[in-house]
Amino acid sequence: MNAFRARYGASAVHLLLVLCSFALAGYAGVRLLQGDTLGVALWFVGAALLHDLVLLPLYTLTDRLLQLLLRGGPRAARRPGGTVAERINYLRVPAFVSLLLLVVWYPLILNRVPGYTHYTALPAGVFWSRWLLLTAGLFALSALCLLAAVWRTHRSRPRSADDTP
Structure with missing residues (x-):
C-alpha cells in the first residue's frame, strides 16, 4: 500500500472517490445531452x-x-490580522457568497419572473431587500471575524519597544 501511495500520491480511497466522481459526472453528462x-x-x-x-x-x-x-505602507506586513493577502480574504469570502446568491437567485431578486408569489407565498418585491440584508450580514460577520483575528493576534503578541507610544 505504501508503494501505491508513493506512486499515486494519495490513498486508494482517494482514487476510488475520484473515479466515482468521474462516473457520476459522465452519467450526468449523458443524461443532460439526451435532450x-x-x-x-x-x-x-x-x-x-x-x-x-x-x-x-x-x-x-x-x-x-x-x-x-x-496595502498600507511598510508597516503593513507587521500589522495584526495578517498581511494584505490574508486580510483581503475577509472581503473576498462575503463578496463571493453574495454574488453567488445573486447569480443563483437573480430572477427572484431582480423581479424578472412573474408568478412566483403563488409558489413562494411571498410578495415579489421582498427578495431584493432580503438579498441586500443578507449581503450586509455577511460583510458584518466577516468584519467581526477580522476583528477577532486582529484581537487574538494582538493579545498573543509580546509587547516590544515599538509598541509604546
Whole structure:
C-alpha cells in the first residue's frame, strides 16, 4: 500500500472517490445531452468563454485593486490580522457568497419572473431587500471575524519597544 501511495500520491480511497466522481459526472453528462445536445454544448462553451474572457479578468483586476488599496505602507506586513493577502480574504469570502446568491437567485431578486408569489407565498418585491440584508450580514460577520483575528493576534503578541507610544 505504501508503494501505491508513493506512486499515486494519495490513498486508494482517494482514487476510488475520484473515479466515482468521474462516473457520476459522465452519467450526468449523458443524461443532460439526451435532450437538446447542441443547445447544451453551446451553453457550456458560451459559459466557459464568458468566464475566461470577461469575468476572470474582471475579478482579477478587482482583486489587484483591492490589494493596492489595502496595502498600507511598510508597516503593513507587521500589522495584526495578517498581511494584505490574508486580510483581503475577509472581503473576498462575503463578496463571493453574495454574488453567488445573486447569480443563483437573480430572477427572484431582480423581479424578472412573474408568478412566483403563488409558489413562494411571498410578495415579489421582498427578495431584493432580503438579498441586500443578507449581503450586509455577511460583510458584518466577516468584519467581526477580522476583528477577532486582529484581537487574538494582538493579545498573543509580546509587547516590544515599538509598541509604546
